[in-house]
Amino acid sequence: MRYVVAGAVLRERGGTTELLLAQRSYPEAVAGLWELPGGKAEDGEDLADALRRELLEELEITVEVGAGLAERVVLRDDLTMLARWARILRGTPHAVEHRGLRWVGPDDLERMARTGELVPADEVWVPELAAVLRDD
Numbered sequence: 001m002r003y004v005v006a007g008a009v010l011r012e013r014g015g016t017t018e019l020l021l022a023q024r025s026y027p028e029a030v031a032g033l034w035e036l037p038g039g040k041a042e043d044g045e046d047l048a049d050a051l052r053r054e055l056l057e058e059l060e061i062t063v064e065v066g067a068g069l070a071e072r073v074v075l076r077d078d079l080t081m082l083a084r085w086a087r088i089l090r091g092t093p094h095a096v097e098h099r100g101l102r103w104v105g106p107d108d109l110e111r112m113a114r115t116g117e118l119v120p121a122d123e124v125w126v127p128e129l130a131a132v133l134r135d136d
């Protein structure tokens with residue numbers, strides 16, 4: 001089994017918590033849709049290490065990786081996706097591979113889910129993400 005590990009990167013802004021979303025530039029089927037940034041772990045690679053590597057490559061940020069979100073997504077027979085909470089230790093996110101980046105609160109996130117602006121596989125995390133964005 002191989003894993004895709006996505007990052008639920010949070011920041012505090014003016015007393016509210018925001019989540020980082022990244023807009024895919026490929027493939028055609030999901031180009032323009034927004035996702036939790038991340039990528040495939042190498043065989044045998046620790047998942048937190050994989051997420052740190054992917055976010056450094058894709059966004060030029062160094063993150064601290066926390067606990068996992070509850071849901072896992074089966075993308076294919078041999079590919080499962082999971083997500084971990086993360087916070088930026090160093091750097092400002094830049095869209096190296098993505099079309100764009102944005103920070104969202106719970107209302108934005110839920111609206112984007114309703115209007116089909118999120119990558120479909122990531123929709124499963126919206127309730128947990130929105131709850132944490134509201135609670136923090």
Ligand code: CDP
Binds near residue numbers: 004037039081121
């Ligand atoms: O660059 P590569 O396509 O190998 O990896 P990726 O873009 O990180 O994504 C691997 C797979 O996970 C693709 O099928 C993506 O669509 C999927 N993915 C996803 O559904 N949601 C994410 N937040 C990240 C990746």
